[in-house]
Amino acid sequence: MLELKDICFERSGKKILDHINLKLDEEKFYVITGPNGSGKSTLAKIIMGIEKPDSGTILLNDQDITNKTIDERAKLGIGFAFQQPVQFKGITVYDLLKLSTKKELTKNEACNILSKVGLCAIEYVDREVNKSLSGGELKRIEIATVMARNPYIAIFDEPEAGIDLWSFQNLTDVFKEISKESSGTTLVISHQERILNIADEIILMGEGIVQEFGRKEEVFDQIFRPKKCCKEVKTCGSGR
Amino acid sequence: MEAEDKLLLQEIVGENPENADSYNIRKNGKKLERKVNPNINIVSKEDNSGIDIYVKEDTLFGTVNIPVIITESGLKDVVYNDFHIGKNANIIIVAGCGITNNGHWDAQHDGIHRFYLEEGAKVKYIERHCGLGVGDGKKVLNPVTEIHMAKGSYMVMDTTQIKGVDDTIRTTKAELDSDATLVITEKILTSKDQQAKTEFVVNLKGENSSTHVTSRSVATDNSYQEFISNITGNTKCYAHVECDAIIKGEGQVKAVPEIFDKNVDANLIHEAAIGKIAGEQLMKLMSLGLSEKESEEVIVNGFLK
Numbered sequence: 164m165l166e167l168k169d170i171c172f173e174r175s176g177k178k179i180l181d182h183i184n185l186k187l188d189e190e191k192f193y194v195i196t197g198p199n200g201s202g203k204s205t206l207a208k209i210i211m212g213i214e215k216p217d218s219g220t221i222l223l224n225d226q227d228i229t230n231k232t233i234d235e236r237a238k239l240g241i242g243f244a245f246q247q248p249v250q251f252k253g254i255t256v257y258d259l260l261k262l263s264t265k266k267e268l269t270k271n272e273a274c275n276i277l278s279k280v281g282l283c284a285i286e287y288v289d290r291e292v293n294k295s296l297s298g299g300e301l302k303r304i305e306i307a308t309v310m311a312r313n314p315y316i317a318i319f320d321e322p323e324a325g326i327d328l329w330s331f332q333n334l335t336d337v338f339k340e341i342s343k344e345s346s347g348t349t350l351v352i353s354h355q356e357r358i359l360n361i362a363d364e365i366i367l368m369g370e371g372i373v374q375e376f377g378r379k380e381e382v383f384d385q386i387f388r389p390k391k392c393c394k395e396v397k398t399c400g401s402g403r
Numbered sequence: 404m405e406a407e408d409k410l411l412l413q414e415i416v417g418e419n420p421e422n423a424d425s426y427n428i429r430k431n432g433k434k435l436e437r438k439v440n441p442n443i444n445i446v447s448k449e450d451n452s453g454i455d456i457y458v459k460e461d462t463l464f465g466t467v468n469i470p471v472i473i474t475e476s477g478l479k480d481v482v483y484n485d486f487h488i489g490k491n492a493n494i495i496i497v498a499g500c501g502i503t504n505n506g507h508w509d510a511q512h513d514g515i516h517r518f519y520l521e522e523g524a525k526v527k528y529i530e531r532h533c534g535l536g537v538g539d540g541k542k543v544l545n546p547v548t549e550i551h552m553a554k555g556s557y558m559v560m561d562t563t564q565i566k567g568v569d570d571t572i573r574t575t576k577a578e579l580d581s582d583a584t585l586v587i588t589e590k591i592l593t594s595k596d597q598q599a600k601t602e603f604v605v606n607l608k609g610e611n612s613s614t615h616v617t618s619r620s621v622a623t624d625n626s627y628q629e630f631i632s633n634i635t636g637n638t639k640c641y642a643h644v645e646c647d648a649i650i651k652g653e654g655q656v657k658a659v660p661e662i663f664d665k666n667v668d669a670n671l672i673h674e675a676a677i678g679k680i681a682g683e684q685l686m687k688l689m690s691l692g693l694s695e696k697e698s699e700e701v702i703v704n705g706f707l708k
Binding site: 211213232233234237238241242243245247249251252253254258262263265308312 | 619647681683684686687688689690691692693694695698701702704705706707708
């Protein structure tokens with residue numbers, strides 16, 4: 164179980180995260196959603212150790228990991244797919260997957276992982292993870308590096324960003340599979356209804372706080388319920 | 404051949420040099436071993452200043468290894484090797500120098516390699532340089548490569564200097580006739596107080612000639628590197644020069660691009676990017692469980708692969 168206790172994070176006088184408290188259980192698929200600037204990505208980065216909170220505590224199965232480095236947290240089972248995939252000159256997709264799995268990985272096994280994210284594996288496995296790949300390809304490789312690790316806590320920061328509509332359906336299937344098979348916790352930051360639909364629970368963030376947190380059905384209504392002002396406009400229109 | 408010679412040769416050639424179709428091994432300024440075949444002949448120059456390598460025209464495939472090793476502290480070896488590649492011949496040449504200096508005097512090798520590619524010839528030239536030994540005498544290497552490419556010829560030059568060379572000035576000059584293509588990839592790693600200066604001068608003389616020069620270098624500690632490229636396009640031609648460098652510690656890299664376009668149809672491009680290892684790269688690898696030091700090693704090794 165991952166627990167965030169009273170996490171605060173402030174930059175340039177702005178409260179990015181304002182006393183966040185969350186408990187995330189095993190075998191559950193969580194989606195964090197909310198408008199841009201609501202603190203979603205910062206929260207994910209704080210869990211991975213990329214950012215340090217100004218105050219508060221992070222507990223992983225009751226172990227305090229607040230001051231642990233990124234690699235220490237990775238070794239404890241936290242994985243993170245970056246919103247902007249990182250490029251490497253001279254490092255191939257195969258190299259990166261080998262580093263991810265931390266074991267001898269055959270090319271066939273690497274290809275299987277790539278196939279899961281919708282890449283025709285044999286064409287990609289020996290390519291360098293550099294600008295010769297498109298944004299969507301890099302993104303899917305990034306997701307594959309986290310899937311290859313099968314982490315206890317898997318975090319995906321806006322996996323849909325930069326992926327074309329054709330591939331998006333495929334990606335949704337990937338997350339459905341993760342949701343079914345993962346014995347750990349999956350935490351996805353997303354704006355996409357299809358991804359929200361896969362969630363067991365949804366965390367709605369706004370202005371640095373958790374505005375809603377609960378079962379998908381409950382929070383879904385909160386997010387997609389038509390606002391009062393819109394109804395009023397409709398009423399005016401229908402009266403003509 | 405002594406065991407340590409074999410080790411040094413392995414560093415340069417990457418395998419047993421005697422596996423090649425033909426070879427010439429030079430140690431401390433003298434010929435050590437040589438093998439030729441009906442298509443590839445190696446002849447000592449009359450003044451003993453080097454060798455001429457002749458590859459017959461239409462040679463379908465061949466390999467030549469020309470390694471040089473120096474184990475004497477204080478020795479300064481200058482050698483002229485001329486490669487005459489016949490029409491439509493296709494060949495792989497592996498050359499380079501390894502210096503083991505366990506003494507107090509500087510050891511130096513200046514290899515001047517001149518290539519004459521006839522029409523349609525294809526050459527893959529692999530050059531590796533390294534320095535070993537525990538002495539405080541410097542290991543100095545100053546390779547000069549001159550390339551003359553006739554119509555439709557093609558050459559790939561893959562040059563690497565990964566460790567232990569204290570001082571180097573590397574000069575490559577090339578002239579290309581029509582439809583000739585030259586692809587150069589250079590990889591250099593310097594550390595401690597080492598210095599490396601590398602210069603590429605390419606003259607695209609013939610129509611549709613092209614060159615692609617890629618330099619990847621890493622300068623660590625207090626080392627200094629300088630990359631100079633000078634490309635001239637005289638006619639319809641294409642050139643792309645890319646200098647990528649990573650600096651660590653107090654390392655310094657200077658890139659000096661010079662492209663001279665003498666024709667409206669000459670398309671010459673130069674790109675240079677110098678900087679430290681990107682923080683995101685470190686974070687990504689650390690998120691896979693590698694320590695910061697391990698992540699740096701993976702990034703640098705990949706960069707210079």
